[in-house]
Each structure stands twice: as C-alpha cells, then as structure tokens.
C-alpha cells in the first residue's frame with residue numbers, strides 16, 4: 001500500500017482507514033467542481049454479452065463484429081481491438097476452445113471476468129503484462145469480500161460458479177474457496193461500465209477506484225470514457241475530506257437506497273441524508289421521489305413503501321394500500337398515458353386527464 005500512497009500523493013490524494021468503512025480515499029488538497037480526481041483503466045473488464053446481444057471485447061462496440069474463430073465465445077470489431085486484448089485472450093482462447101458447445105453457453109460475463117482475473121495474475125507474475133503501482137493483483141487481494149456476511153444460498157451459488165471457473169482454468173492448485181471469495185469481491189467492488197447516456201455496456205474491476213466509499217450525498221461522480229473510469233468532483237472537496245461517490249440511484253427514497261446498499265454492498269449507510277430517515281424533510285423528499293398520492297377522502301398525504309414491502313402507507317392518514325392495488329393503478333395509468341401520447345385530439349386529452357384524476361393516485365416510483 002505504500003507504493004499506492006506514493007503514486008496517489010502527486011495527484012493530491014491519500015489513503016486512510018476508518019473503523020466503520022474500511023479503506024477510504026481522502027483529498028490531500030482542495031478539488032473543485034468538474035475537476036478530475038482520479039482515473040483508471042480497468043484491471044479487467046468484459047462486455048455484457050448475452051445470447052441476443054454481443055459487443056466487441058476491446059471497445060464494447062456493436063458494429064462490424066466478428067467472432068473469434070477459435071473459441072467461438074469472444075467478439076471483436078477489428079484487428080486493433082483484437083491486438084489490444086491478445087496477450088490475455090491467447091490464454092483464454094485456448095481454454096475456452098477446449099469446452100464443448102453446451103459448456104461454452106454457461107460462460108457468462110461474470111465467469112469470464114473470473115477466468116480473466118486468474119489469467120491476468122498469471123501473466124503479471126510472469127512479467128508478460130507489466131506490474132505498476134496502480135495496476136497489480138495486490139489490490140484485488142485487498143478488496144473487501146464480506147464473505148462472513150453473505151447467506152448460504154449465495155455462498156452455494158458462488159461455489160458452483162467457482163467450480164466452473166476451476167474446470168475452465170484446469171489449474172491443479174486452484175482453491176474453490178478463494179475463487180468463491182473473489183466472486184463475492186466482484187459483487188461489492190466491480191463497476192458497471194456505461195456509455196455517455198448511462199446505458200450499461202459491460203463490467204469492469206477498477207481496484208483503486210474501488211477504494212472510494214459511498215455517500216447518498218456524494219461529492220464526486222464516477223463516469224466512463226470508453227473503458228476508462230473517471231472520478232470527477234461535483235462540488236468543492238476541501239483538503240482532508242473524504243472523496244465519496246454514490247453506489248446507487250440518488251434519486252430514490254432513503255428506504256430504497258438503504259435496502260439496495262444493504263443487499264448488494266452489505267452495509268448500513270449513515271450519511272447525512274440517511275440519518276434523516278423518518279424526519280419530516282426525509283418523508284417529503286421520499287414522497288417527491290417515489291410517493292403515490294393518497295387522496296383517500298380528500299387526504300393530501302403521500303403513500304410510501306413500507307420497509308417490509310408489504311404495502312404502501314399514507315404518511316398523513318395512515319391508510320394502507322397493498323402492492324397489487326398500487327401496481328394495478330400504475331398499469332391503468334400507463335395504458336392511459338400510452339394512449340394519450342399517441343392521441344393528437346385536445347378533447348380526448350382532456351377526458352384522459354379526468355381519468356387520471358379519477359384514479360386518484362400518482363404512479364411515480366411504483
């Protein structure tokens with residue numbers, strides 16, 4: 001980690017550890033809105049290919065694709081992307097080519113990520129791919145896995161996936177437990193690589209970017225320029241303060257954000273927004289973001305999802321509506337709004353507005 005500290009210093013950054021969050025990235029100087037704080041190429045990445053959609057392994061483009069003629073799994077848009085990936089794919093290709101057709105179908109993007117992780121480690125150990133302060137397997141080893149917090153069902157799934165990876169890699173000393181733990185690391189550290197319109201293209205592991213902790217009121221944002229992950233300040237970050245990004249959709253209610261963070265990242269957020277849970281301002285904000293209007297007997301309150309998800313409760317009169325009821329109203333509204341958007345008739349639009357009103361509920365967030 002000393003090597004990483006040394007390479008972060010000229011960028012105006014430093015590492016620290018907090019008892020409640022683990023490793024954290026701190027600003028060692030002031031950063032200003034729009035400024036790049038840190039950027040990193042992926043340690044590894046794969047496109048989110050499926051049976052119905054394929055992308056180039058190098059640039060994630062969907063055009064001019066040709067399948068690798070040896071392994072029949074990986075696609076490239078041209079020779080420059082193929083060359084870029086060749087050192088790693090040469091090894092991967094030999095392994096994938098040995099699989100029968102049925103087995104190849106089970107090589108999902110997540111399985112490929114893990115296979116590539118071990119192959120990259122092998123190539124870095126053999127100095128075929130250079131090891132640098134920002135690009136080395138030690139950072140993967142240092143990632144949090146939360147192995148002791150995940151449930152049995154998830155552990156079993158990771159063990160099954162680890163078995164498949166082991167079968168593909170054919171390495172005699174590979175440890176199923178270690179591979180399963182690495183799947184758990186992927187779950188709370190890997191990033192979805194998106195295009196400029198936030199459409200998901202692939203998944204990447206950026207072990208230095210992964211040091212950045214979450215806040216529901218973040219001072220920085222993670223964006224992608226191709227495969228390059230770039231963290232930019234969205235507000236003034238004074239020297240010595242922690243750099244934070246949001247792991248989840250910030251335009252969601254506190255209950256929804258906390259649920260997602262707990263399920264995927266296994267922690268309870270205690271940021272300034274989450275600390276206001278249940279307070280008047282938090283209820284108002286959640287109502288705007290996800291609430292449905294109650295309007296029962298003229299009530300002007302908002303229905304919000306209960307934390308146990310049994311139903312929706314009006315924050316003013318206490319009325320409970322079950323999920324199915326809300327879902328039905330939401331689908332009626334969607335049908336009406338689809339009809340409205342295809343109608344150019346002002347009278348019909350007026351009738352539709354009254355129908356919306358009769359449904360007495362706002363469908364946002366259902």
Ligand SMILES: C[S@@+](CC[C@H](N)C(=O)[O-])C[C@H]1O[C@@H](n2cnc3c(N)ncnc32)[C@H](O)[C@@H]1O
Pocket residue numbers: 020021022023024142143144146188189210211212213214215265266267268269270271
């Ligand atoms: C991508 S890692 C961030 C770096 C991590 N702190 C470390 O030591 O490697 C995500 C994990 O960090 C911790 N974490 C991130 N943000 C947190 C927060 N706001 N509060 C508590 N724990 C947090 C959780 O354990 C989470 O699963």
